[in-house]
Amino acid sequence: MKSAVAIAVSPEVSPIAVRRLGRLGYEETLRVQEEARGQVIAGAPEQLLLVEHPPVITLGRRGDVRHVLERRAPVLRVSRGGDVTYHGPGQLVGYPILDLNRRGRDIDRYLRALEDVLIAVARRFGLTARRQRGFTGVWLGNAKLAAIGVGIRRWVTMHGFALNVADLRSEFAAIVPCGLAGIGVTSLAEATGQCPAMADVEALVVDEFLRVFAPSEEGAG
Amino acid sequence: MPKLSDTMEEGTILKWLKQVGETVTAGEVIAEVETDKADMELEAAEGGVLSAIRIPAGESAAVGAVIAVLDGDAAAKGNGDAQQAKSTATGTPEAVDEPGADRDEESDAAAAAERPAARKPEVASPPTKSAPTPKAAPPSKAAPPSAAPSRSRAADATQAATQAATKDAPRADTIKASAAARALAAERGIDLAGLRGSGPDGRIVSEDVETAASDTKPAESRATMRRPPSTGGEAPVSERHELSRMRQSIAKRMSEAFRDIPHFAVTAEIDMSEAVRLKAALEKSGAFDVPVTYTHMLLKAVARALTRHPRLNSSYRDGALEVHAEVNLGMAVSVDDGLIVPVLRRADERSLADLAAEARRLVALTKQGKFASADLSGGTFTVSNMGMLDLESFTAVINPPQAAILAVGAIKPRAVVREGAVVARHTMFVTVSCDHRIIDGVMAGRFLEELKTLLENPIGLVVA
Numbered sequence: 001m002k003s004a005v006a007i008a009v010s011p012e013v014s015p016i017a018v019r020r021l022g023r024l025g026y027e028e029t030l031r032v033q034e035e036a037r038g039q040v041i042a043g044a045p046e047q048l049l050l051v052e053h054p055p056v057i058t059l060g061r062r063g064d065v066r067h068v069l070e071r072r073a074p075v076l077r078v079s080r081g082g083d084v085t086y087h088g089p090g091q092l093v094g095y096p097i098l099d100l101n102r103r104g105r106d107i108d109r110y111l112r113a114l115e116d117v118l119i120a121v122a123r124r125f126g127l128t129a130r131r132q133r134g135f136t137g138v139w140l141g142n143a144k145l146a147a148i149g150v151g152i153r154r155w156v157t158m159h160g161f162a163l164n165v166a167d168l169r170s171e172f173a174a175i176v177p178c179g180l181a182g183i184g185v186t187s188l189a190e191a192t193g194q195c196p197a198m199a200d201v202e203a204l205v206v207d208e209f210l211r212v213f214a215p216s217e218e219g220a221g
Numbered sequence: 222m223p224k225l226s227d228t229m230e231e232g233t234i235l236k237w238l239k240q241v242g243e244t245v246t247a248g249e250v251i252a253e254v255e256t257d258k259a260d261m262e263l264e265a266a267e268g269g270v271l272s273a274i275r276i277p278a279g280e281s282a283a284v285g286a287v288i289a290v291l292d293g294d295a296a297a298k299g300n301g302d303a304q305q306a307k308s309t310a311t312g313t314p315e316a317v318d319e320p321g322a323d324r325d326e327e328s329d330a331a332a333a334a335e336r337p338a339a340r341k342p343e344v345a346s347p348p349t350k351s352a353p354t355p356k357a358a359p360p361s362k363a364a365p366p367s368a369a370p371s372r373s374r375a376a377d378a379t380q381a382a383t384q385a386a387t388k389d390a391p392r393a394d395t396i397k398a399s400a401a402a403r404a405l406a407a408e409r410g411i412d413l414a415g416l417r418g419s420g421p422d423g424r425i426v427s428e429d430v431e432t433a434a435s436d437t438k439p440a441e442s443r444a445t446m447r448r449p450p451s452t453g454g455e456a457p458v459s460e461r462h463e464l465s466r467m468r469q470s471i472a473k474r475m476s477e478a479f480r481d482i483p484h485f486a487v488t489a490e491i492d493m494s495e496a497v498r499l500k501a502a503l504e505k506s507g508a509f510d511v512p513v514t515y516t517h518m519l520l521k522a523v524a525r526a527l528t529r530h531p532r533l534n535s536s537y538r539d540g541a542l543e544v545h546a547e548v549n550l551g552m553a554v555s556v557d558d559g560l561i562v563p564v565l566r567r568a569d570e571r572s573l574a575d576l577a578a579e580a581r582r583l584v585a586l587t588k589q590g591k592f593a594s595a596d597l598s599g600g601t602f603t604v605s606n607m608g609m610l611d612l613e614s615f616t617a618v619i620n621p622p623q624a625a626i627l628a629v630g631a632i633k634p635r636a637v638v639r640e641g642a643v644v645a646r647h648t649m650f651v652t653v654s655c656d657h658r659i660i661d662g663v664m665a666g667r668f669l670e671e672l673k674t675l676l677e678n679p680i681g682l683v684v685a
Binding site for chain 2: 060080083105106107108109110111130133134135136137141142143148149150151152153154169170172173184185186
């Protein structure tokens with residue numbers, strides 16, 4: 001596992017520690033998340049974990065295994081909301097470990113705020129992404145650009161979002177994303193016609209994330 | 222059911238981690254609750270014995286509904302000292318549903334499991350009372366948006382004390398409502414527990430009761446969703462199934478479409494005699510590797526008509542009209558208890574043979590459930606063909622964010638008038654449903670005329 005480095009953001013401005021985990025397995029990252037959650041519950045600064053996973057298919061608690069059409073990657077059942085999704089190289093996964101006790105205790109607001117972050121990131125690429133009422137996530141037209149699914153204990157969040165950077169359509173072909181038949185996936189690469197560098201996307205995600213979540217305690221609005 | 226967000230109306234119990242009779246310690250996770258894309262681990266605020274589970278795993282309950290009963294130490298101490306009980310509960314700040322916080326009246330997030338001391342008196346009271354049972358009367362609708370904890374705490378203490386003092390009173394008395402609203406509710410037979418108050422701190426005022434009286438439907442439908450109909454009037458239910466994810470998706474999308482899009486429909490009868498001849502000729506000639514069907518001709522004609530009438534190949538979005546650069550035809554394909562719409566991309570640029578091959582491939586994959594998700598995205602117009610059934614015409618619901626959908630009936634010999642004489646011709650009826658926000662009747666009519674011309678002179682579909 002790569003060392004976790006907090007970026008240089010002054011604590012007064014941003015109490016959220018950003019940790020870039022590089023490429024790390026899903027289950028290893030899960031352990032990092034759980035550890036981080038323990039720290040946050042104990043009062044430590046909130047964290048944003050950023051990671052790229054090796055190929056893996058995960059099923060949320062309600063995930064229907066029938067939505068895994070082909071077992072091209074290991075399939076794991078995990079403790080987040082949502083159905084089935086794919087993670088793999090070319091996708092930036094963010095796990096905010098945030099204490100919603102400090103942010104108004106509203107899961108809906110939290111989910112919408114995550115969408116705001118990703119919509120803002122898309123906008124930085126000149127893309128007009130939007131939310132679709134009733135379908136958490138960030139969409140370009142009818143295709144999903146980023147998936148969102150969270151798990152919460154003691155109002156501290158785990159899991160988070162997965163932003164498709166590279167064209168992952170063939171990887172996603174193995175599943176019915178989020179159980180939504182009739183709905184496809186897209187990516188920054190597909191939508192902009194060129195695949196941006198992961199590091200650039202990461203920097204923008206951090207920027208927009210802190211813009212939404214760090215300016216004040218009420219940032220989740 | 223704890224209130225996990227201001228906008229949450231109900232949640233689903235994913236799983237009970239504790240069974241009835243088990244001892245629970247404070248802070249222990251007892252259940253998992255799902256709402257939208259978030260799962261919440263529900264922890265007991267206090268220790269005690271789980272004495273009842275009201276909402277089994279897999280079922281939903283309204284916010285505020287009692288999901289389980291926890292006989293806690295505080296309850297054993299008696300329920301007179303609500304303030305003390307509250308303190309005990311607030312002593313576990315990690316509790317999901319800590320009393321006193323995020324709540325300025327008893328009804329909000331009144332999960333009994335979380336607040337044994339405050340709730341036990343109520344839930345323990347015999348259900349034979351005239352008061353509605355907790356499940357039937359979720360008080361959540363009266364819950365106001367959560368206020369700042371510091372402000373709400375005082376109100377809460379008062380409320381809790383009131384509640385404790387009047388533990389045997391009907392439950393409705395614990396709901397905040399003006400006297401006038403109560404009187405009006407009694408007169409109109411409206412259950413206050415089902416209302417959302419619009420007054421200060423979520424207090425129910427007369428106006429809320431009046432609104433409910435004039436439109437009792439939402440309350441009724443909510444109630445029906447929550448419990449199986451068991452008493453008079455309603456038809457008995459023989460089976461109840463959770464909807465599959467696909468079905469849920471269809472339900473949501475179609476409801477949204479039908480609610481938000483002002484639909485209108487225009488129908489045309491198209492003479493398919495030439496198409497029938499052409500299809501036979503093509504088969505005989507063996508010119509195409511893939512057999513070409515009427516559906517393929519229709520798709521080809523629709524694609525071409527759309528390039529000439531791009532307004533029907535558009536979307537209404539955020540108050541703007543977006544005209545699509547590509548013609549990507551969705552083909553509604555019926556699958557087991559559902560509908561999947563694979564998308565034939567750039568249909569206008571394909572030759573009839575190419576289009577036929579691609580359509581066959583997509584439909585076959587869809588039927589086998591092997592479609593790639595990319596095959597399902599980016600549609601700009603949908604064709605729903607029920608020509609395999611012996612029917613005349615139907616209207617389809619628009620598939621958002623598209624602006625129009627074509628519903629196609631069966632081709633069969635019908636009596637038509639040609640040059641003043643009634644003759645038999647193979648015809649079909651097509652009906653286009655349109656989003657009136659961006660399409661007017663004349664536009665739809667011109668599109669259908671174009672389609673009619675193309676299909677009645679189908680040789681053009683083959684040569685170009």
